[in-house]
Amino acid sequence: MPATLQRLLEAPGLALRLLNPPDELPPASLTAAISWVHSSDLVDPTPFLSAGQVLLTTGAHFPADDSDDDFYRHYVDRLHDRGIAGLGFGTEVLRSGTPEALVAACRDRSLAVFEVPYRTPFIAVARLAADIVAEDSHARESWALRAQRAIALAATRPDGLSATLAELSAQLGCWVALFDAAGSLDRVFPDGAVSPAATDSMRDDVARLLRGGRRSSAAVTSSGESVTLQSLGERGRLRGALAIGGMAERDQASEQVVTSVIALASLALEQNHALDRARGHLRSGLLHMLLNGEVALVAGIAEQMWGALPPAPVRLIVAEAPADALDSAVEYLEVRAQNASSPLFYAVLGETVVLCVPAESAGLDELVGSLELRAGVSAPHDYDRMPEARREATLALEAARLDGRGVVRFESLAERGMLALVGGERARALGLGILRPVLDRDAAGGSTLLESLRVWLAHNGQFEGAAHQLGVHRHTLRARIAQVEELLGRDLSSFQVRAELWAAILATGDDIRLPG
Numbered sequence: 001m002p003a004t005l006q007r008l009l010e011a012p013g014l015a016l017r018l019l020n021p022p023d024e025l026p027p028a029s030l031t032a033a034i035s036w037v038h039s040s041d042l043v044d045p046t047p048f049l050s051a052g053q054v055l056l057t058t059g060a061h062f063p064a065d066d067s068d069d070d071f072y073r074h075y076v077d078r079l080h081d082r083g084i085a086g087l088g089f090g091t092e093v094l095r096s097g098t099p100e101a102l103v104a105a106c107r108d109r110s111l112a113v114f115e116v117p118y119r120t121p122f123i124a125v126a127r128l129a130a131d132i133v134a135e136d137s138h139a140r141e142s143w144a145l146r147a148q149r150a151i152a153l154a155a156t157r158p159d160g161l162s163a164t165l166a167e168l169s170a171q172l173g174c175w176v177a178l179f180d181a182a183g184s185l186d187r188v189f190p191d192g193a194v195s196p197a198a199t200d201s202m203r204d205d206v207a208r209l210l211r212g213g214r215r216s217s218a219a220v221t222s223s224g225e226s227v228t229l230q231s232l233g234e235r236g237r238l239r240g241a242l243a244i245g246g247m248a249e250r251d252q253a254s255e256q257v258v259t260s261v262i263a264l265a266s267l268a269l270e271q272n273h274a275l276d277r278a279r280g281h282l283r284s285g286l287l288h289m290l291l292n293g294e295v296a297l298v299a300g301i302a303e304q305m306w307g308a309l310p311p312a313p314v315r316l317i318v319a320e321a322p323a324d325a326l327d328s329a330v331e332y333l334e335v336r337a338q339n340a341s342s343p344l345f346y347a348v349l350g351e352t353v354v355l356c357v358p359a360e361s362a363g364l365d366e367l368v369g370s371l372e373l374r375a376g377v378s379a380p381h382d383y384d385r386m387p388e389a390r391r392e393a394t395l396a397l398e399a400a401r402l403d404g405r406g407v408v409r410f411e412s413l414a415e416r417g418m419l420a421l422v423g424g425e426r427a428r429a430l431g432l433g434i435l436r437p438v439l440d441r442d443a444a445g446g447s448t449l450l451e452s453l454r455v456w457l458a459h460n461g462q463f464e465g466a467a468h469q470l471g472v473h474r475h476t477l478r479a480r481i482a483q484v485e486e487l488l489g490r491d492l493s494s495f496q497v498r499a500e501l502w503a504a505i506l507a508t509g510d511d512i513r514l515p516g
Contacts (some may be wrong), residue, residue, distance in 0.1 A: 005030045016114045024110060036129065055084050058094050088113075140251060140252070147257045180239075210240075287349065291387055312382045316390055372406075378396070379410045396409060452466075455469050457501060463481075
């Protein structure tokens with residue numbers, strides 16, 4: 001137990017007497033820890049005092065007139081503002097009893113005041129307080145050693161990280177939560193100690209802490225509770241964050257225990273990350289083998305490591321993963337693979353994440369959407385057609401890049417035809433280059449040669465239907481097409497030329513505007 005004013009007052013050998021009615025004092029006045037007992041007869045001893053100390057005085061500096069209320073009020077105000085835990089007055093040394101004005105001033109400021117009888121030397125009060133402080137310090141140090149020993153033993157268990165955090169929670173009597181490198185809640189001890197609302201409240205603070213990229217801590221408030229956050233890992237490669245809440249108090253001993261757990265947790269996460277990288281290389285190698293047709297070998301290894309491969313037919317998903325999003329995507333897939341209702345296999349190839357999922361997976365769209373990456377999805381295939389599935393998914397990803405869309409399925413791409421792959425800045429620039437003579441004539445003369453060409457090509461070179469849509473005579477349209485042939489220097493009776501011009505129009509868009 002720490003040294004408190006209550007323990008000093010209850011010490012039988014000191015015979016101290018509290019002069020305040022206890023119900024007038026703040027609840028923690030008598031039970032809060034005190035750091036030291038100091039004696040002084042200075043008019044203003046506060047420069048030599050610290051918050052949490054107890055002051056003893058004989059009143060040598062007090063005025064002869066005990067009714068000088070202003071003096072006592074200012075004296076007590078200074079002690080209260082300094083954070084003094086209590087004031088003891090030594091009686092029968094210079095004056096009989098404790099001045100009533102002093103007691104009244106202490107009661108007004110809710111400062112505990114007690115009487116020290118003549119037979120009790122101040123040094124006895126200070127010595128008892130020092131003994132209690134030393135005893136408590138020794139007890140806390142012994143507890144810290146026991147706690148660190150228990151935590152070190154927990155770290156040697158197969159589930160070392162979870163066991164370590166559970167032991168920390170038990171030793172400190174608080175809850176402990178671990179957030180992963182993506183800022184998502186990974187685990188909490190004891191189970192269910194953190195509500196969803198509190199998790200949501202902390203998530204932004206954790207993300208802000210991790211974005212700093214360095215070892216740091218922060219004190220935040222979550223659902224009205226004080227929480228301490230501490231990043232885990234090395235500078236530039238943080239692996240997560242630890243949140244600690246519900247602690248009654250924190251002292252040097254508890255800080256030592258927390259510090260040791262932070263070191264162990266950082267080491268465990270670093271080791272886990274290294275192991276995950278090794279597993280990732282294994283996954284990538286297995287994917288290469290799967291694409292090369294070694295299905296039986298891959299299925300056997302995957303079964304031992306992660307579980308069965310998804311049953312055929314399957315789809316391949318190729319998702320574009322920038323470097324800053326790759327780790328987050330892999331961590332999400334790892335958690336998803338462990339908890340998915342249907343089998344999931346994934347691997348990293350270069351800057352892409354490749355997933356193999358059941359063809360009719362009900363949560364396919366939700367899975368791909370959760371990655372928040374641009375992706376292409378193949379049509380359903382058996383495992384002996386994996387190379388074809390990869391080509392389809394890659395084409396669909398290319399279409400997603402051109403369209404600026406998040407996810408493209410190969411089936412929808414096939415329905416749109418070959419020209420669905422026409423797009424992008426390079427294709428647009430080439431299309432503008434081919435059509436520039438027509439665009440320049442339209443811009444200079446206010447003519448509609450390009451629109452006439454587009455409608456005519458859409459009608460497969462048939463003048464009657466195209467002229468009707470444009471609202472002109474077919475001979476007018478013939479003249480316009482002849483003018484286009486002259487400007488482009490191309491024979492539009494050639495199917496190849498017409499196909500090229502149609503692709504150029506698609507690449508530049510329906511509402512072409514000449515740059516600059």
